[in-house]
Amino acid sequence: xxxxxxxxxxxxxxxxxxxxxxxxxxxxxxxxxxxxxxxxxxxxxxxxxxxxxxxxxxxxxxxxxxxxxxxxxxxxxxxxxxxxxxxxxxxxxxxxxxxxxxxxxxxxxxxxxxxxxxxxxxxxxxxxxxxxxxxxxxxxxxxxxxxxxxxxxxxxxxxxxxxxxxxxxxxxxxxxxxxxxxxxxxxxxxxxxxxxxxxxxxxxxxxxxxxxxxxxxxxxxxxxxxxxxxxxxxxxxxxxxxxxxxxxxxxxxxxxxxxxxxxxxxxxxxxxxxxxxxxxxxxxxxxxxxxxxxxxxxxxxxxxxxxxxxxx
Numbered sequence: 001x002x003x004x005x006x007x008x009x010x011x012x013x014x015x016x017x018x019x020x021x022x023x024x025x026x027x028x029x030x031x032x033x034x035x036x037x038x039x040x041x042x043x044x045x046x047x048x049x050x051x052x053x054x055x056x057x058x059x060x061x062x063x064x065x066x067x068x069x070x071x072x073x074x075x076x077x078x079x080x081x082x083x084x085x086x087x088x089x090x091x092x093x094x095x096x097x098x099x100x101x102x103x104x105x106x107x108x109x110x111x112x113x114x115x116x117x118x119x120x121x122x123x124x125x126x127x128x129x130x131x132x133x134x135x136x137x138x139x140x141x142x143x144x145x146x147x148x149x150x151x152x153x154x155x156x157x158x159x160x161x162x163x164x165x166x167x168x169x170x171x172x173x174x175x176x177x178x179x180x181x182x183x184x185x186x187x188x189x190x191x192x193x194x195x196x197x198x199x200x201x202x203x204x205x206x207x208x209x210x211x212x213x214x215x216x217x218x219x220x221x222x223x224x225x226x227x228x229x230x231x232x233x234x235x236x237x238x239x240x241x242x243x244x245x246x247x248x249x250x251x252x253x254x255x256x257x258x259x260x261x262x263x264x265x266x267x268x269x270x271x272x273x274x275x276x277x278x279x280x281x282x283x284x285x286x287x288x289x290x291x292x293x294x295x296x297x298x299x300x301x302x303x304x305x306x307x308x309x310x311x312x
Contacts, residue, residue: 005174005175005176005177006176006182006183006235007136007141007176007177007179008141008178008179008180008182009141009146009178009179009180010142010144012138012141012142013135014135014141015133015134015136016031016048016133016134016136016174017132017133018031018131018132018133018159018161018172019130019131020130020131020132020163020165020170021130022130022168022170023090023128023130023166024054024090024128024129024165025130025163025164025165026164026165026166027054027164028052028132028161028162028163029162029163029164029169030160030161030162031048031052031132031134031159031160031161032044032159032160033046033048033157033158033159033160034157034159035156035157035158036154036155036156036157036158036175040160045140045146045157046137046139046140047136047137047140047141047146048134048136048137049134049135049136050134051135052134053132053133053134054131055129055130055131055132055133056081056082056129057081057082057089057127057129058127058128058129059077059078059079059126059128060077060078060123060125060126060127061075061076061078061121061123061124061125061126062077062078062109062123063122063123064076064121064122064123065120065121066118066120066121067116067120068120072116072117073112073115073116073117074111074112075091075101075110075111075112075113075117075127076110077109077110077111077127080107080110080111082129083106083111084103085103085104085105085106086102086103087102087103087129087131088100088103089101089127089129089130090126090127090128090130091117091125091127092125092126092128093121093122093125094122094124099117099119101113101114101117102115104209104210114206115206132161132163141178146178147180148177148178148179152233153227153228153233155176155177156176156178157175157176157177157178158173158175159174159175159176160172160173177233180235180294183224183234183235183237183243185216185219185220185223185240185243185244185246185247186240186244187220187244187247187248187251188211188216189211189216190211191244192211192212192216192248192251192252193211195248195252196255199211199212199255200212202255203215203255203258204262207258212251215251215254215255215258216247216251218251218254219247219248219250219251219254222253223243223247223250223281226246226281226285230285230286236293237291237293237294238292238293238294239291242284242285242291245280246277246280246281249273249276249277249280250277252273252276252277253270253273253274255273256270256273
């Protein structure tokens with residue numbers, strides 16, 4: 001789960017979520033929010049409701065599942081209530097073997113993981129959520145003065161999380177921005193089919209079911225990181241066409257990289273895809289004044305000068 005979120009201004013009902021890497025917590029001590037420039041001994045923001053919760057999903061395997069089964073993705077469960085497609089859960093067997101599984105399907109008495117399971121599971125083994133969360137306070141998200149100033153691409157707010165797993169207490173930081181609008185490239189697998197003929201047929205086996213959405217999501221992260229490297233926040237971009245085209249080109253690179261990771265030899269297609277992405281990024285974002293970005297918290301955009309080549 002991402003450790004940084006973009007929270008939409010003036011939209012109620014949003015939550016801050018954290019996936020505890022140590023396991024399912026027994027209790028949550030606190031989830032305190034600070035402005036990024038405020039230390040942990042300073043004043044907290046009244047951003048959250050103050051009632052952190054632990055996800056309710058905590059069930060058991062109801063029959064043989066996993067590596068030795070014909071369908072290695074199918075997990076037989078005692079209960080499926082509360083499980084959400086796309087979320088990640090922790091599966092543990094009697095010998096202590098564990099693996100994180102992302103759910104792609106929920107059926108009657110079972111769920112299906114996105115990838116083949118690597119261990120065997122039997123009745124009474126556990127399937128648990130390790131997610132903790134708290135709701136954003138309506139008054140806070142409706143306060144325009146709290147919108148992050150993303151002239152700096154770093155997050156505007158820090159969440160100090162403290163919780164207990166077993167006999168140990170853990171403290172982590174999570175991050176978020178309050179933004180006028182959440183960034184979205186609006187690129188779908190159908191768009192990738194039009195952009196790169198044969199996209200679906202070229203996908204790795206585990207990515208074919210959802211049309212390669214994982215590779216598109218990875219491409220969105222890559223574009224965001226490229227923006228960050230030159231001091232621009234992706235949510236501040238005000239040209240959806242350019243943003244989507246960059247993501248398509250980055251997704252093509254991810255496709256060929258996935259092929260290589262699966263054992264194929266790197267060939268000219270990967271280098272050409274990388275060059276196509278790099279050139280478009282250079283021309284539209286890095287060294288030009290073409291792309292419009294917001295330069296304050298109001299939401300308006302304007303053409304922002306790129307970074308001169310000699311200054312990089």
